[in-house]
Amino acid sequence: MPVDDSVTLRNTVAYVVAEAETAATDGPVELHFVDVATTRSVDPDAPEELSEATELLERVEVWVEEDLGEDPPTGISVETAVLGADRYLFSPGDYAEAILDYAADVGADRIVLDPEYSPGGATPMLRPLQLELTRDDIAVEEAPVERRTEATVLGRAASLPKYLTVFGASYLFYMLLSAWKPLDFLTGFFTATLVAVLLAPVAFSQQPSVFRVGKQLARMAVFVPYLLKEIAVANLQIAYVVLHPSLPIDPKIVELRAAVWGDAPVTTLANSITLTPGTLTVDVTDRAFDIHSLTAGSREDLFAGGLERAVRFVFYGREAAAIASPRERGDDGEGQDG
Amino acid sequence: MTPVEWGIVALALVGAFFGAVAALGIVRLPDVYTRAHAASKSDTLGAVLTVGAAALALQSDISTVKAVFLLTFMFLTNPTAAHAIARAAQDQGIEPWTLDDGEGET
Numbered sequence: 324m325p326v327d328d329s330v331t332l333r334n335t336v337a338y339v340v341a342e343a344e345t346a347a348t349d350g351p352v353e354l355h356f357v358d359v360a361t362t363r364s365v366d367p368d369a370p371e372e373l374s375e376a377t378e379l380l381e382r383v384e385v386w387v388e389e390d391l392g393e394d395p396p397t398g399i400s401v402e403t404a405v406l407g408a409d410r411y412l413f414s415p416g417d418y419a420e421a422i423l424d425y426a427a428d429v430g431a432d433r434i435v436l437d438p439e440y441s442p443g444g445a446t447p448m449l450r451p452l453q454l455e456l457t458r459d460d461i462a463v464e465e466a467p468v469e470r471r472t473e474a475t476v477l478g479r480a481a482s483l484p485k486y487l488t489v490f491g492a493s494y495l496f497y498m499l500l501s502a503w504k505p506l507d508f509l510t511g512f513f514t515a516t517l518v519a520v521l522l523a524p525v526a527f528s529q530q531p532s533v534f535r536v537g538k539q540l541a542r543m544a545v546f547v548p549y550l551l552k553e554i555a556v557a558n559l560q561i562a563y564v565v566l567h568p569s570l571p572i573d574p575k576i577v578e579l580r581a582a583v584w585g586d587a588p589v590t591t592l593a594n595s596i597t598l599t600p601g602t603l604t605v606d607v608t609d610r611a612f613d614i615h616s617l618t619a620g621s622r623e624d625l626f627a628g629g630l631e632r633a634v635r636f637v638f639y640g641r642e643a644a645a646i647a648s649p650r651e652r653g654d655d656g657e658g659q660d661g
Numbered sequence: 662m663t664p665v666e667w668g669i670v671a672l673a674l675v676g677a678f679f680g681a682v683a684a685l686g687i688v689r690l691p692d693v694y695t696r697a698h699a700a701s702k703s704d705t706l707g708a709v710l711t712v713g714a715a716a717l718a719l720q721s722d723i724s725t726v727k728a729v730f731l732l733t734f735m736f737l738t739n740p741t742a743a744h745a746i747a748r749a750a751q752d753q754g755i756e757p758w759t760l761d762d763g764e765g766e767t
Contacts, residue, residue, distance in 0.1 A: 499726055558679060558706050565686040565699060573760050574695050597740030600702040603694065604740075605747040615694045615747060615757060 324435045325422055326356050326383055335437040335466040336383055340390040342435075343399050351398040355429055356383045359406045359421050376405045402429070419455030426461055433462045490519035542637045549633055550595055557600040557621070564618060573619050576605060579612045581631050588638040595630050669714045676710030679703045692758035693750045701743030709735055 324339050326332060336356075343352045358376040380403040387401050406421045426434060434456060440449055449465070456463045494515035501507040564572060583592050593604040596614060601621025606613040616622045662670075686699025709732050716728035 499723075500730070502723070554702070554706060558703060561686070561698065561703055562679065562682045565682050565689060565703070570689055572690070572695065574692075574758055576694075576757050593744065594737070594740045597701060597743050598705065598736065600698065603698055603701065603747055604744050605694070605751050613751070615698075617695060617698050 324356055325440060326358055326379060326437065327440055331438055333386060335435065336386045337390055338466045339435050340387055347398040353400050353402060353429070354387065355402045355404065355431060356380055357404045357406050357422065357425055359418055415451035416455050419452055423456065431461060436463065436465045438465050486519045486523045489523045490515050493518040539637060546633050546637045550598070553599050553630065560620065561600040572617055574615065574617055576613055576615050577622060579614055579625060581612055583631065583634055588634055591637070592631060592634045595634060599630060665717060669717045672710050672714035672717065676707045676714060679707035679710065683707055693755060694747055694757045697743050697747050701739055705735060705739040
């Protein structure tokens with residue numbers, strides 16, 4: 324059973340234990356509880372999420388002992404494991420793969436899912452995950468436990484400022500694209516309401532704050548011209564390389580351990596690297612970027628760290644921009660290609 | 662011609678130039694990764710400049726705003742697509758072309 328902190332986790336564990344007790348009359352039963360850790364935004368040197376996962380699993384073990392009671396029936400053993408600490412988990416398919424690999428390793432014949440299982444944060448994941456899991460031969464079921472009330476789910480989903488932000492942004496966008504007729508205000512209102520109701524629960528990873536977003540937008544306004552300049556200069560280099568009769572390229576995949584944290588900054592940096600010609604982000608694991616570079620010159624620019632510094636400036640401010648560049652940190656991508 | 666018209670012509674021409682560079686790059690470069698470079702960047706710049714020329718030429722408020730949105734989304738989605746293609750290629754185990762591979766040819 325994959326576990327994650329949820330309102331129905333306790334009941335699901337109870338259900339699993341009850342099932343195990345029934346099955347234990349026919350023979351020994353092994354219970355495996357696994358936490359699929361999402362470490363992509365976590366510094367591997369300070370793996371807080373890993374210790375959170377371990378704590379959660381310890382809690383589950385205590386619950387199991389509690390449910391088995393004073394006189395535990397023989398033949399039930401409990402195992403726990405943290406999965407996926409070494410991979411970049413993104414889609415439900417990635418999660419399913421991690422879970423199925425483990426299930427195959429331990430020879431599990433049944434996977435029980437917590438109805439509120441959502442390891443990907445606010446994104447609902449249970450249905451697609453269930454679908455992915457059933458591709459294998461292992462029986463998959465959703466534990467028939469009672470959910471508290473729908474209201475809890477909605478209440479957790481989004482707060483009023485979130486709804487208002489999403490509503491405002493989509494109304495504004497709708498009006499910008501429309502003809503400003505009176506009817507457009509009405510249809511825009513309904514459309515924006517619909518968008519806000521449907522998408523606000525998945526819109527932000529943190530509570531939007533006018534101050535922080537404003538500050539980031541202001542810094543973004545500094546960043547964009549810089550990025551445009553980089554793009555223009557580098558595009559000319561690419562044009563030169565492509566048009567040169569002897570095609571002077573020296574492509575190579577290098578690894579960059581970037582000093583940025585969190586989903587949005589990592590995404591911004593990855594996209595900026597791809598937009599700056601000569602470098603192309605191939606894969607991102609935690610903060611390690613696999614980057615395909617076209618020429619030696621583009622590698623030079625990459626490890627000089629101008630872009631990385633600029634992204635840090637946008638998201639964290641001036642002090643963070645002063646962190647040493649990748650080269651100064653002793654990372655030059657050598658010996659890590661492939 | 663007015664300065665604005667000169668600007669439109671210049672943008673369209675430079676955009677077309679980078680579009681041509683992208684096409685040529687796809688033909689000349691040796692493997693999927695290097696081609697993705699040409700397809701994602703020169704192409705983005707070419708398309709963005711051309712749309713920029715269109716935005717200038719339209720001169721009407723709302724169409725220009727729409728063209729600017731188009732520009733922004735191209736800048737956001739093109740590198741994402743290139744990343745997806747490159748990542749898929751890596752998942753498939755396609756080895757990137759290096760100088761050593763090219764030694765025998767030409």
